[in-house]
Amino acid sequence: MTAHFSPWSRAWAIIAGMERLDADPTIPLISANALTKRYDELNAVDAVSFDIAPNECVAFLGPNGAGKTTLMRMIHSAIEKTSGSLTVFDRTPMRDRKLINARVGVVFQDNNLDQELNAREALLVHALYCGLDHATANQRITQLFEWLALQEKTKSTIRALSGGMVRRLMVARALLNSPDLLLLDEPTTGLDPQVRHTIWSLLRQLKRQGITILLTTHYMEEAQQLADRVMVMDRGNIILSGTPNALISEHLERYVLQASGLDELPVINDGVRHERAGDAHYFYSNDEAPLQRLHEQLPTQYAVLRHANLEDVFLKFTGRGLSE
Numbered sequence: 509m510t511a512h513f514s515p516w517s518r519a520w521a522i523i524a525g526m527e528r529l530d531a532d533p534t535i536p537l538i539s540a541n542a543l544t545k546r547y548d549e550l551n552a553v554d555a556v557s558f559d560i561a562p563n564e565c566v567a568f569l570g571p572n573g574a575g576k577t578t579l580m581r582m583i584h585s586a587i588e589k590t591s592g593s594l595t596v597f598d599r600t601p602m603r604d605r606k607l608i609n610a611r612v613g614v615v616f617q618d619n620n621l622d623q624e625l626n627a628r629e630a631l632l633v634h635a636l637y638c639g640l641d642h643a644t645a646n647q648r649i650t651q652l653f654e655w656l657a658l659q660e661k662t663k664s665t666i667r668a669l670s671g672g673m674v675r676r677l678m679v680a681r682a683l684l685n686s687p688d689l690l691l692l693d694e695p696t697t698g699l700d701p702q703v704r705h706t707i708w709s710l711l712r713q714l715k716r717q718g719i720t721i722l723l724t725t726h727y728m729e730e731a732q733q734l735a736d737r738v739m740v741m742d743r744g745n746i747i748l749s750g751t752p753n754a755l756i757s758e759h760l761e762r763y764v765l766q767a768s769g770l771d772e773l774p775v776i777n778d779g780v781r782h783e784r785a786g787d788a789h790y791f792y793s794n795d796e797a798p799l800q801r802l803h804e805q806l807p808t809q810y811a812v813l814r815h816a817n818l819e820d821v822f823l824k825f826t827g828r829g830l831s832e
């Protein structure tokens with residue numbers, strides 16, 4: 509991990525010198541009240557209310573179609589809300605779109621970069637759009653390429669980049685305007701584990717600099733690693749909100765034995781709760797001992813005894829698997 513920090517630290521020192529607007533910690537940086545987006549018969553976002561404090565990192569989790577991207581889009585004025593209220597930096601999206609977005613960096617879920625441009629050109633276009641002069645833009649682009657280990661690809665066209673490289677380029681683009689608020693819609697989907705860890709380190713550094721981060725992810729570990737607070741969405745609603753550890757301890761037993769490929773169910777001791785999803789079985793208990801005994805009975809090599817985690821919470825509240 510330390511090895512990932514070093515190439516950035518130099519670049520970071522320059523960026524860190526840039527002034528960051530002091531936000532009043534008592535005023536929410538984002539505030540939503542009964543915020544709704546309706547598409548025909550569907551409330552893609554259904555009367556959600558939440559506040560996000562300056563410098564908080566909040567992860568939105570939720571199954572496909574839960575409304576995460578729709579929510580993000582309203583925040584950066586890509587779409588108009590149907591009803592309810594929303595403020596960002598105490599301003600109103602759409603109406604104050606320019607003012608707000610000057611302070612916001614966005615990584616979109618889909619790659620919307622121009623395929624014909626090369627990597628440097630793609631960033632330059634965006635930098636100029638953000639109002640940076642040529643010299644500043646070029647300096648910043650060089651730093652960002654270094655951070656995200658893209659130096660060797662500056663002349664490649666977007667279509668010639670791998671999926672993970674495009675993702676990194678989109679993170680770089682979101683940072684061009686030194687944003688105070690970062691909106692990251694599945695920032696690390698498709699990235700290899702090493703690059704994912706690199707991006708996590710970068711995001712932690714940005715957070716230490718006072719940046720507020722709102723991200724969506726399907727990686728529970730990402731939420732666990734980065735988020736001060738997690739909100740779980742399902743069918744347009746926020747169904748759970750809390751710190752990752754609080755959600756785990758509030759909603760689940762401490763330990764879980766997870767097993768698959770069982771021909772028959774073992775005898776389950778008292779105090780052990782059993783759940784089934786497809787051919788996977790989950791045995792929960794606050795004591796490790798009964799699960800250990802159960803573990804020994806199981807013939808399968810696919811049984812693992814572990815602490816309950818955020819993924820267990822997610823599955824408990826949003827259903828296990830697509831078929832259910």
Ligand SMILES: Nc1ncnc2c1ncn2[C@@H]1O[C@H](COP(=O)(O)OP(=O)(O)OP(=O)(O)O)[C@@H](O)[C@H]1O
Nearest residue numbers: 547550552570571572573574575576577578579617
């Ligand atoms: N432009 C649109 N027109 C009609 N329906 C839409 C539109 N955009 C989104 N939806 C619907 O709104 C719901 C929420 O979609 P959204 O993209 O916000 O989900 P998501 O939580 O980001 O899912 P994923 O994890 O798959 O990215 C879905 O049912 C989707 O089909």
Ligand SMILES: [Mg+2]
Nearest residue numbers: 576577578617
């Ligand atoms: Mg989405």
